[in-house]
Amino acid sequence: MLLTTTINGRKKELLIRDNDYLLDVLRKEGYLSVKRGCDTGACGLCTILLNGSPILSCSTLAARAQGKEIFTIENFPTEAKKFASFMANEGAEQCGFCSPGFTLTVIAMSKELENPTDNEIMHYLNGNLCRCSGYMSQLRAIKNFLEAIKNEGC
Structure with missing residues (x-):
């Protein structure tokens, strides 16, 4: 085919x-x-x-x-690098194995959801497993990343 x-x-x-x-x-x-x-x-x-x-x-x-x-x-080198810096700033460092899929999910969320609640973020991330960092530090990084791109008009 x-x-x-x-x-x-x-x-x-x-x-x-x-x-x-x-x-x-x-x-x-x-x-x-x-x-x-x-x-x-x-x-x-x-x-x-x-x-x-x-x-x-x-x-x-x-x-x-x-x-x-x-x-x-x-396809998203700029967004991925920016998101990685937010993750590091919140102590949500990862080994990198799950990072590509996790980051793509966050990028998609940033385009789909406007001002998501913590529960909406966690629901959107359902199925993205990470064994290196705690989900609370990831949640803080995601919220800060979403706020930053909203303020930049991206």
């Missing part, structure tokens, strides 16, 4: 099998920030944006991306 999609702004035509998962297709194409974790859609390591919304690529057939736009963390 020929998959026609756009990855990080570049149109791609990829030969895939009907049962290929998006995670495997992306990694084969060199997008190594998309990571394999649980293979059950529970950890968030494989998160990508599909037409702007976070999805779990380990449980999404590649064929579902036909004609759609895929974004990985490589």
Whole structure:
């Protein structure tokens, strides 16, 4: 099957099998920030944006991306660097393994939710597991990041 999609702004035509998962297709194409974790859609390591919304690529057939736009963390270097600084400032340092999926989810949230409550943020992050830092420091970093980009008009 020929998959026609756009990855990080570049149109791609990829030969895939009907049962290929998006995670495997992306990694084969060199997008190594998309990571394999649980293979059950529970950890968030494989998160990508599909037409702007976070999805779990380990449980999404590649064929579902036909004609759609895929974004990985490589498409957001400025936002990722900025968010990382907010995480570090709040003591929410991470080993980096879950960072790409976690950061993509926060970027998507920043475009979708306006002035989210703590509960809305936690709900949006459901399924992003981190074993390196406490979620309270992450929550503070996210709130500060969202406030900063709102004030900058981004």
